[in-house]
Amino acid sequence: MELQDQNKKGDKDLFEELCSAIGREFVFDNIEERERYSFNGVNGESMPDVVITPHSTEQVSKILSIVNRHNIPICTRGAGAILSGGALPIESYIVLDLKNMNRIVELNARDLTVTVEPGVCIKNLQDEVAKSRLFYTSEPGILDSTTIGGIVSKCTGGMTGLKYGVTRDYVLALEIVLPDGSVINAGRKTLKSVAGYDLARFFVGSEETLGVLTKITLKLLPMPEKACTIVTLFKDIDSALKTTDSILVHNHLSLRSLEFADKTCIDAVSDFSEMEIPAEAEALLVIDVDGNEKNVAKDISRIDTLCKENGALKTSIAHTDEDRNILLDIGKLISPSLSKITSMRLNEELSVPRSKVGGVLKNVYELSKAYSLQVAVFGQIGEGHINLNVICKNGETVEVSARNLVSQILKDVVSIGGTAKTVLQPHEVEMMKGLKKMFDPKGIMNPGRLFGNSSAHRKDAKYAKEI
Amino acid sequence: MELQDQNKKGDKDLFEELCSAIGREFVFDNIEERERYSFNGVNGESMPDVVITPHSTEQVSKILSIVNRHNIPICTRGAGAILSGGALPIESYIVLDLKNMNRIVELNARDLTVTVEPGVCIKNLQDEVAKSRLFYTSEPGILDSTTIGGIVSKCTGGMTGLKYGVTRDYVLALEIVLPDGSVINAGRKTLKSVAGYDLARFFVGSEETLGVLTKITLKLLPMPEKACTIVTLFKDIDSALKTTDSILVHNHLSLRSLEFADKTCIDAVSDFSEMEIPAEAEALLVIDVDGNEKNVAKDISRIDTLCKENGALKTSIAHTDEDRNILLDIGKLISPSLSKITSMRLNEELSVPRSKVGGVLKNVYELSKAYSLQVAVFGQIGEGHINLNVICKNGETVEVSARNLVSQILKDVVSIGGTAKTVLQPHEVEMMKGLKKMFDPKGIMNPGRLFGNSSAHRKDAKYAKEI
Numbered sequence: 042m043e044l045q046d047q048n049k050k051g052d053k054d055l056f057e058e059l060c061s062a063i064g065r066e067f068v069f070d071n072i073e074e075r076e077r078y079s080f081n082g083v084n085g086e087s088m089p090d091v092v093i094t095p096h097s098t099e100q101v102s103k104i105l106s107i108v109n110r111h112n113i114p115i116c117t118r119g120a121g122a123i124l125s126g127g128a129l130p131i132e133s134y135i136v137l138d139l140k141n142m143n144r145i146v147e148l149n150a151r152d153l154t155v156t157v158e159p160g161v162c163i164k165n166l167q168d169e170v171a172k173s174r175l176f177y178t179s180e181p182g183i184l185d186s187t188t189i190g191g192i193v194s195k196c197t198g199g200m201t202g203l204k205y206g207v208t209r210d211y212v213l214a215l216e217i218v219l220p221d222g223s224v225i226n227a228g229r230k231t232l233k234s235v236a237g238y239d240l241a242r243f244f245v246g247s248e249e250t251l252g253v254l255t256k257i258t259l260k261l262l263p264m265p266e267k268a269c270t271i272v273t274l275f276k277d278i279d280s281a282l283k284t285t286d287s288i289l290v291h292n293h294l295s296l297r298s299l300e301f302a303d304k305t306c307i308d309a310v311s312d313f314s315e316m317e318i319p320a321e322a323e324a325l326l327v328i329d330v331d332g333n334e335k336n337v338a339k340d341i342s343r344i345d346t347l348c349k350e351n352g353a354l355k356t357s358i359a360h361t362d363e364d365r366n367i368l369l370d371i372g373k374l375i376s377p378s379l380s381k382i383t384s385m386r387l388n389e390e391l392s393v394p395r396s397k398v399g400g401v402l403k404n405v406y407e408l409s410k411a412y413s414l415q416v417a418v419f420g421q422i423g424e425g426h427i428n429l430n431v432i433c434k435n436g437e438t439v440e441v442s443a444r445n446l447v448s449q450i451l452k453d454v455v456s457i458g459g460t461a462k463t464v465l466q467p468h469e470v471e472m473m474k475g476l477k478k479m480f481d482p483k484g485i486m487n488p489g490r491l492f493g494n495s496s497a498h499r500k501d502a503k504y505a506k507e508i
Numbered sequence: 509m510e511l512q513d514q515n516k517k518g519d520k521d522l523f524e525e526l527c528s529a530i531g532r533e534f535v536f537d538n539i540e541e542r543e544r545y546s547f548n549g550v551n552g553e554s555m556p557d558v559v560i561t562p563h564s565t566e567q568v569s570k571i572l573s574i575v576n577r578h579n580i581p582i583c584t585r586g587a588g589a590i591l592s593g594g595a596l597p598i599e600s601y602i603v604l605d606l607k608n609m610n611r612i613v614e615l616n617a618r619d620l621t622v623t624v625e626p627g628v629c630i631k632n633l634q635d636e637v638a639k640s641r642l643f644y645t646s647e648p649g650i651l652d653s654t655t656i657g658g659i660v661s662k663c664t665g666g667m668t669g670l671k672y673g674v675t676r677d678y679v680l681a682l683e684i685v686l687p688d689g690s691v692i693n694a695g696r697k698t699l700k701s702v703a704g705y706d707l708a709r710f711f712v713g714s715e716e717t718l719g720v721l722t723k724i725t726l727k728l729l730p731m732p733e734k735a736c737t738i739v740t741l742f743k744d745i746d747s748a749l750k751t752t753d754s755i756l757v758h759n760h761l762s763l764r765s766l767e768f769a770d771k772t773c774i775d776a777v778s779d780f781s782e783m784e785i786p787a788e789a790e791a792l793l794v795i796d797v798d799g800n801e802k803n804v805a806k807d808i809s810r811i812d813t814l815c816k817e818n819g820a821l822k823t824s825i826a827h828t829d830e831d832r833n834i835l836l837d838i839g840k841l842i843s844p845s846l847s848k849i850t851s852m853r854l855n856e857e858l859s860v861p862r863s864k865v866g867g868v869l870k871n872v873y874e875l876s877k878a879y880s881l882q883v884a885v886f887g888q889i890g891e892g893h894i895n896l897n898v899i900c901k902n903g904e905t906v907e908v909s910a911r912n913l914v915s916q917i918l919k920d921v922v923s924i925g926g927t928a929k930t931v932l933q934p935h936e937v938e939m940m941k942g943l944k945k946m947f948d949p950k951g952i953m954n955p956g957r958l959f960g961n962s963s964a965h966r967k968d969a970k971y972a973k974e975i
Binding site for chain 1: 616619620621673677692693694704707709712713714800802861863864925926927932935937939942943944946958
């Protein structure tokens with residue numbers, strides 16, 4: 042009893058210290074705010090002690106310096122986006138919501154760079170740079186509410202990676218607040234940075250387990266003259282994969298993205314999409330092309346022919362931005378639509394050599410039959426990306442089978458040189474933990490993300506995530 | 509005397525241990541071999557105790573494990589390329605020459621990847637992948653003898669960065685032997701790697717101060733349909749910079765590279781080049797374009813017009829590979845030609861925001877007048893890259909002025925958000941030293957490169973490098 046009271050007193054002290062450091066209006070400990078940020082996992086609900094919404098690097102620095110001294114873990118969060126699988130339900134923690142750090146600090150159209158705060162939404166960034174006829178490569182796969190801080194810290198995003206590379210390739214410099222509150226600048230606002238170890242790129246994808254990103258400088262590209270989108274449907278997965286192969290391997294067409302979705306995904310989105318989808322469709326491709334006017338016309342016509350040669354049931358081509366958005370929405374809607382048909386699904390993002398996609402999918406569907414489980418697969422297969430989902434509608438027994446299925450696929454993926462978020466070799470984990478310890482000796486930054494002190498918790502949280 | 513004898517005995521023991529671990533035919537301690545690998549710096553000559561030429565990862569692993577136990581520093585070297593400024597003359601060290609690790613391990617044309625050993629020359633790599641109509645983006649700026657290990661460990665190379673990004677963007681996976689001899693694999697042979705911290709990219713550019721790269725997996729691209737090169741000469745630098753601006757900013761032309769050279773560089777190469785150069789030329793641009801046939805034709809014609817509008821003295825256009833090589837050679841010949849006109853030059857590679865190149869150059873030439881020093885400037889100015897050279901023909905006094913000039917330019921560069929190899933902020937150095945210590949606790953890997961225990965030595969070595 043006494044101990045509990047002492048804890049309460051400690052919490053109150055911390056709260057007051059935070060308020061006096063950065064201002065009471067940015068620090069919340071009322072139950073309503075805390076509930077909004079609480080985490081639902083198999084281990085029950087976990088609620089933060091305090092929620093903070095800083096407006097500046099200086100505030101973030103003060104907050105980290107205080108919580109580090111108090112040994113209180115901190116979970117970062119951007120623009121109210123759903124916490125990813127890694128977020129850990131732990132007993133005592135603080136949520137740092139970066140939604141108010143949403144300024145576009147500097148756009149330099151001549152140097153093709155922009156510096157933004159982490160809470161800037163991708164859509165706002167695109168709208169702003171479009172005024173200078175520039176674009177950031179991560180569109181169009183990203184939902185409007187996704188923040189640049191989110192995609193840089195996870196190195197996800199970018200359905201245009203086929204043509205333009207991944208998020209990492211476009212991060213030039215970062216301002217970072219380290220766990221002890223010190224502020225560092227990593228990287229440079231230049232295309233060729235030549236000094237020392239590449240700290241900026243090291244923080245990209247580190248899921249804010251090493252520090253909080255407070256400013257991000259990105260490389261921009263000139264807006265392409267023209268973009269065009271095709272959605273095409275097939276009566277079987279093989280035909281879709283053959284079409285993909287023809288497009289990617291034999292024709293070297295200049296694609297921006299090539300996304301695949303299977304029957305379960307098609308059914309899930311069909312209620313929400315404006316495109317009419319034939320009932321017999323078992324596979325779908327969303328293909329995006331950009332470049333100069335003539336090239337795009339030539340490539341689109343060639344892709345249309347290849348789709349027909351491979352027995353496409355239906356092909357829709359969109360030339361205007363408005364029509365393109367309708368088609369591109371199909372891709373964007375897959376994940377939210379799957380959430381509508383089931384509140385529980387086991388999800389794993391896989392990355393495999395492009396030529397191995399077909400083999401992995403074959404394996405997935407065979408196991409799905411063997412276990413009598415429904416799977417939903419989509420992804421940027423042009424880049425070897427597979428988003429595997431196993432639907433777990435009916436309680437615990439199904440979940441055990443689902444885990445077995447996923448772990449067999451993971452073995453398969455690793456054996457062919459692929460990778461998944463949950464698959465790290467022991468030496469990698471050891472080395473990464475050493476690096477983590479160097480930057481964050483007390484382990485206060487987003488414990489449980491990537492890997493962590495509590496990997497058991499994390500696994501459960503991941504596998505049962507409520508989406 | 510006794511101590512020296514003991515040292516000799518220690519050396520002999522180490523030599524025998526290395527011989528019995530990897531085979532006598534790969535380990536050399538004769539004076540001829542050691543002299544071939546000795547280092548010439550202002551502090552005099554420094555000769556390695558032993559030279560080793562391993563053929564396999566296993567051998568490298570055994571070597572590192574032995575020298576680590578003996579606390580003997582090791583200097584890595586690829587294909588006999590000149591040691592870069594960082595190589596340190598230290599009393600006792602071993603040279604590890606990776607020239608024999610020159611196999612192309614696996615080319616996967618369907619996945620657009622290739623795995624090579626570090627000693628593979630860029631030219632051999634390009635010839636091999638060209639058979640599958642693929643290319644690695646680092647051509648054409650690289651001399652034939654440059655190895656892939658060299659450019660990955662320095663993250664240099666790639667004169668095509670304007671279009672294709674930098675070396676880092678094309679490294680997918682690495683096999684690395686750590687200083688203790690353990691072998692790790694970092695990264696994956698997939699386009700989207702999603703697991704943990706980005707160790708592979710962290711080792712790119714680390715100049716082998718953290719471990720030895722023994723296998724490198726690269727991303728390849730489909731060979732462009734057509735490439736075309738323009739060399740154009742101007743009577744002043746301003747006209748060349750205005751042309752660059754027109755090409756880069758106002759026209760968004762799809763360039764592969766855009767290199768600049770000033771009068772001193774032009775004069776240095778003119779004796780070696782097959783192109784006739786007007787005597788009044790003060791600035792030169794080498795412009796390379798690739799893509800599909802029609803686009804290249806359109807872009808080349810537009811660039812030609814822009815050059816003329818800005819008062820070009822002469823413009824040569826090459827459409828065939830043979831003719832292109834003659835023009836591209838001009839860029840490749842600059843650095844070796846400068847070495848011919850002076851045995852001593854102070855060299856600094858700068859990276860600045862593209863829009864700031866003109867301002868930096870203006871500053872360089874003003875200071876060159878003020879100090880009565882001859883400078884030679886070239887570089888991929890399309891990417892904000894400036895290779896600054898101050899000619900030091902006449903002894904010590906000139907060298908002091910030259911250092912003053914360079915340090916003033918470095919201040920200027922840092923103030924505008926640029927970077928140079930010798931300019932790291934104190935917090936960056938501290939953090940990088942922490943990382944270095946984690947990977948290489950005894951500091952045996954290439955001491956003096958990047959930064960290190962003996963930065964004073966290094967500075968001298970760098971500034972006085974014999975080229």
